[in-house]
Amino acid sequence: MSSVTKGAATEIKTDAKRTAVEGKGEHKSPSNFIRQIVDADQLSGKHDGKVITRFPPEPNGYLHIGHAKSICLNFGLAKDYVGVCHLRFDDTNPVKEDVEYEESIKEMVEWLGFSFEKNLYYASDYFGKLYEFAQHFIERGLAYVDSQSADEIRANRGTLIEPGTNSPFRDRAAEENLRLFDEMKRGLHADGAHILRLKIDMASPNINLRDPAIYRIRHTEHHRTGSAWCVYPMYDYTHCISDAIERITHSLCTLEFEAHRPLYDWVLERLVETGKLPAPSPQQIEFSRLNLSYTVMSKRKLLELVETGLVNGWDDPRMMTLAGLRRRGFTAGSIRLFAERAGVSKAHQWIDMADLERALRDDLDATALRAMAVLDPVRVVIENYPEGQFEPCSAPVNPHDENGGRRSFKFAREVFIEREDFMETPVKGFFRLAPGTEVRLRHGFIIKCERIEKDDAGNVATIYATYDPATKSGTGGRNVKGAIHWVSKLDGIQAEVRLYDRLFNVENPDSGEGDYRTYLNPHSLKSVTAWLEPSLASAKADESYQFERNGYFTPDRVDSKPGALVFNRAVTLKDGWKPS
RNA sequence: AGGGGAGUCGCCAAGUGGUAAGGCACCGGAUUUUGAUUCCGGUAUGCGUAGGUUCGAUCCCUUCCUCCCCUGCCA
Secondary structure (H helix, E strand, C coil): CCHHHHHHHHHHHHHHHHHHHCCCCCCCCCCCHHHHHHHHHHHCCHHHHEEEEHHHHHHCCCCCEEEEHHHHHHHHHHHHHHCEEEEEECCCCCCCCCCHHHHHHHHHHHHHHCCCCCCEEEHHHHHHHHHHHHHHHHHCCCCEEEECCHHHHHCCCCCCCCCCCCCCCCCCHHHHHHHHHHHCCCCCCCCCCCCEEEEECCCCCCCCCCCCCCEECCCCCCCEEECCCCEECCHHHHHHHHHHHCCCCCEEHHHHHHHHHHHHHHHHHHHHHCCCCCCCCCCCEEEECCCEECCCCCHHHHHHHHCCCCCCCCCCCCCCEHHHHHCCCCCCCHHHHHHHHCCCCCCCCCCCCCHHHHHHHHHHHCCCCCEECCCCCEEEEECCCCCCCCCCEEEECCCCCCCCCCCEEEEEEEEEEEEHHEEECCCCCCCCCCCCCCCECCCCEEEEEEEEEEECCCEEEEEEEEEEEECCCCCCCCCCEEEEEEEEEECCCEEEEEEEECEEEECCCCCCCCCCHHEEEECEEEEEEEEEEEHHCCCCCCCCECCCEEEEEECCCCCCCCCCCEEEEEEEEECCCCCC
16 A cells, blocks of 8 residues: 555656646745655545645744744645645743734734735634643543642653652542632632643653643733633643644644654544544644854844844844844745745754845846945046036836836936945956046946045045047947946935844854854944935835845835935845956 | 654755755856846765665665754743
């Protein structure tokens, strides 16, 4: 039987491969071990051909790039198999959760391009059912109320190499357990006075099976159920049951839950065998977490960065939160592309920040609107161009889109160019502007540097040049090797541009050697006043621009206002110039 | 009386008995009014290690090594 399954699965795989090669339209994701499991289940008809996954965040913080991987995996898998993916809030611990987080999570999942309108669930909606099931476990002698203190329980749990010892309350009669559990629920006991535990095996080599706690007393308002409950179910007990209630077929989670799977299965098996839950049960499958170089990802550290003011909030453009990435100028498409390129496996994944940046460039090159902007301006005076006149110039809004229209700007006597596009004594291979040499002002004319003027500090203050009237862009005249961007003083506008760099200056600030905060990059944010071409005056947040030869920029969704624009640099363009 | 996982190119990652896909990075070359993009071409005699089985091993068996996770009334 297994060989039949295997052979057929191979055929399907071959099919998928052919589609990927031939298919111009629908994009097939690459194979991975999870898809193999799903393929096998499809073949055996285990779930009647259905694929139902879920993304189950606890609303206790903001989503980051690591969550994006999980979101793309779960929603992507459902989409590819014509199934559905639930968004389920795992809201079982009211002391840590808040609607603010819930709203942010929903917003970000939607932003990433995934829909959950008809598939929004809450673990808290199952509190009633979960409580009934707990009584059921008690009645069957599979759960008991433990009245030991937290310290005692910890001490009796044993260690990694020594078995635990049974609680003195382990053999309480079912009736008494039921009564106590009811009292716990009715608020008759203080936090910590009692706890409900599954009765499994205190000597199990898997510590998760040493009578795990499944209900604790918490006299706390829950953001959805208010004060209806004062006992709250715990993760291991809640998650598997929630999955089963929703008929999740494949429950994907990260590697650290591997040791919890036997518990996941234990709970469900016992509920299925008495008909409390339907078969087949969902299957938990673990994959490796995403780690990114030059950043930290743990909720605790992210929170610390925000609270100590090391960054400006959860949506600081340097943060790897989804809110931060969006504000920085990352597109949803680029994050989906990144997640797909990263892939899924059980091996530890250490991905370079450069890969994220590369995905953004790849996504934006095709669609970003083009404009010229001079970030570090130096003045150029065209001495043979009369004052008070101008020459209209234009350029495609997007060179990859012939129907995208054109933008206009004016060439005039005074323009600004990038300081780094001029060298007084050019190194070998430099083909921009230098004394006596020519360069093209992109979309404009060829100019020649005649002489320069310096300020008291010895910096170039003004470049005096002449232009060749016969070389206007598009007229088919002669050309030169270099072309640089520029903005004329006549119609250019000024704006703040924020230049971001990685937040940390070491690959793994989390390595454990010293405080990660000592590795903060002091130059992660630099603000400049730039000259922009006039078409940028109407730029809006959520629009991505390529500042030609510079990088991709987007108006800051918080600080940018009409007339007082603020742009964020999401990423630079690749710079292939290496002086040699 | 510990248990559970992972090791395939610089970074990811397919393949799982028939002689190492792909992406990113990198290196050439072509085109280019963005030193971008695009396009062509190149890049693992090798799959942590040492043995074994086999006509044939990344894949099966055994040894060893390295790394990660688990002792919350967090998820």
